[in-house]
Amino acid sequence: MGNRSFCSIRFAIFLSISLSASSSSPTILPFNSPSPSSIPKATPSDLLSLLGPPTQSSKINPLISKQLSSCLKFLVPFTPSKPKTPKYNSECYIKQRSLRLHSNSVISVERSKSEENELIWWPPEPVLELARLAFDSGGDPASIHRALDPTVLPVPDVEGCKVNRCELTRTPYGRRFINEELNSYLEFLFELIVARGPSVGFNVSLNRYDLFHGHVFIAWETGRLGILFHAREYPAYDKEVFPYNMGYCQKGSTITYDDSMNLRNILLLLPLPSNSTKAWVAPGVLVVLDARPDGIIYRDLIPEYVNIARTIYEDDLGELVVDVNYLNVGDTVPDYKIFIC
Numbered sequence: 001m002g003n004r005s006f007c008s009i010r011f012a013i014f015l016s017i018s019l020s021a022s023s024s025s026p027t028i029l030p031f032n033s034p035s036p037s038s039i040p041k042a043t044p045s046d047l048l049s050l051l052g053p054p055t056q057s058s059k060i061n062p063l064i065s066k067q068l069s070s071c072l073k074f075l076v077p078f079t080p081s082k083p084k085t086p087k088y089n090s091e092c093y094i095k096q097r098s099l100r101l102h103s104n105s106v107i108s109v110e111r112s113k114s115e116e117n118e119l120i121w122w123p124p125e126p127v128l129e130l131a132r133l134a135f136d137s138g139g140d141p142a143s144i145h146r147a148l149d150p151t152v153l154p155v156p157d158v159e160g161c162k163v164n165r166c167e168l169t170r171t172p173y174g175r176r177f178i179n180e181e182l183n184s185y186l187e188f189l190f191e192l193i194v195a196r197g198p199s200v201g202f203n204v205s206l207n208r209y210d211l212f213h214g215h216v217f218i219a220w221e222t223g224r225l226g227i228l229f230h231a232r233e234y235p236a237y238d239k240e241v242f243p244y245n246m247g248y249c250q251k252g253s254t255i256t257y258d259d260s261m262n263l264r265n266i267l268l269l270l271p272l273p274s275n276s277t278k279a280w281v282a283p284g285v286l287v288v289l290d291a292r293p294d295g296i297i298y299r300d301l302i303p304e305y306v307n308i309a310r311t312i313y314e315d316d317l318g319e320l321v322v323d324v325n326y327l328n329v330g331d332t333v334p335d336y337k338i339f340i341c
């Protein structure tokens with residue numbers, strides 16, 4: 001799986017922003033406060049540690065820890081309401097929480113809020129197995145690639161991409177996990193972000209300009225498996241508020257560039273395996289990373305050349321494994337499908 005288009009997307013954004021920066025008024029460029037060397041700088045690893053077990057989070061500089069915490073908007077409470085006990089591993093409990101669907105729509109499955117929370121804290125067994133594989137392999141992406149069905153599925157037209165010459169995905173084809181429960185889990189994640197977004201003041205939609213993809217990564221230092229979702233991918237060009245040309249995929253966008261861009265990076269971390277036993281040392285996490293311009297995430301974790309786009313990059317968090325796309329391939333009736341590229 002090459003990352004050619006990933007590079008070109010990153011480069012295209014860089015290029016268009018640097019070009020515009022030299023010709024447009026600087027008024028929309030965020031202020032750059034002086035950062036004396038005495039102010040410690042947060043790193044992506046600090047962010048991941050803060051969301052890790054106490055053995056990791058306790059090691060962070062307290063000031064950084066406090067400032068990072070103020071920029072975290074949890075979609076699922078950080079601390080599970082009850083600890084993971086052996087009963088959660090029982091066959092019966094897993095069956096009860098199985099994502100295998102009776103109908104073909106995830107939304108139609110009735111689940112309580114606490115059941116949804118549980119699915120993030122302690123996902124179904126096949127998801128935990130994947131997290132364990134990534135960890136045990138020492139962070140080797142191939143450990144996840146092997147769980148994919150080799151069948152390639154051409155990515156069909158998505159909401160009028162073709163007519164606009166927009167290539168939405170890294171490759172023109174995608175794959176799926178062999179285990180259907182893994183695919184269902186990915187669908188669940190996208191749906192949950194949309195359902196819970198408003199609870200943190202973030203209205204997000206599943207379409208090709210807003211939320212349609214996430215980047216699966218294995219965290220550099222810990223081997224923890226995660227997904228960095230990017231919402232608000234293609235804001236509409238606007239002479240005043242967003243004078244940036246992002247290419248074919250931006251055409252037709254109705255996404256208004258506004259403060260909600262601050263919330264476009266959404267992080268999922270799967271539970272962290274123990275390195276000595278079969279146990280888990282941290283539950284799963286689902287959190288919106290608030291990149292408001294006066295916060296530490298904006299200051300330290302957003303590369304300067306994408307300040308405007310508020311993009312956190314997956315390869316700053318870990319090694320990229322695959323992209324997951326949740327695309328509306330329906331014609332008149334919406335029909336969402338997972339494509340792993």
Ligand SMILES: *[C@@H]1O[C@H](CO)[C@@H](O)[C@H](O)[C@H]1NC(C)=O
Nearest residue numbers: 197198200201202203204260
């Ligand atoms: C989100 O959408 C709802 C319903 O359309 C609206 O009432 C609410 O004000 C919106 N929230 C934000 C933060 O835009």
Ligand SMILES: *[C@@H]1O[C@H](CO)[C@@H](O)[C@H](O)[C@H]1NC(C)=O
Nearest residue numbers: 053055056273274275276281
């Ligand atoms: C296992 O994890 C502990 C605590 O996170 C760490 O101190 C230790 O170095 C790790 N051991 C190995 C072999 O990685």
